[in-house]
Amino acid sequence: DQQVKQNSPSLSVQEGRISILNCDYTNSMFDYFLWYKKYPAEGPTFLISISSIKDKNEDGRFTVFLNKSAKHLSLHIVPSQPGDSAVYFCAASALNRDDKIIFGKGTRLHILP
């Protein structure tokens, strides 16, 4: 049973517009959420995270929003740039129990010129 779901396998966005990547989770014990970015043939690199005590965390062009009641988080990238084309993984962890990270299957983002 997938505890972290990224229901959109791919997403295409025009350069300069906002990219919104979505992630849903089922385990209410998750209290720490992370986004990773991955280029082809490379390992994922950490992008941004958010603790469950917050509902928003911003870092430059990247903002992560957390809706605990809906068990939903999203990553916003604005403005989108060509270098943002990659696969984005959502991950979740229950730090107050076992801080094992559970990954979603990823969403491939294409930034169109």
Place this chain on the structure above:
Amino acid sequence: GAVVSQHPSRVICKSGTSVKIECRSLDFQATTMFWYRQFPKQSLMLMATSNEGSKATYEQGVEKDKFLINHASLTLSTLTVTSAHPEDSSFYICSAIDLAGVDTDTQYFGPGTRLTVL
């Protein structure tokens, strides 16, 4: 979908001993595997990239003589923590990609191994 397994899922060992962690791709050939370490409340740290049949590429700051990686086959990579110390206690995750496959973007993560060094 592709599955990556890790064994053991949990291991407790005494300080000074060595521990081997296995990472297996169960239904695909993993030309490349990655080993990560997770620190409490922190994101994953890439330790090394393991390519089948060749030496692993270690990230800066990771001791290759302490964390021995062997990727002897297309379905198995092992990480051996040598002379383990309590500070090596962590959660170790492997992931695998199939560079020979159609989709090199897709990365499959193992469930992780919790190492506790007493």
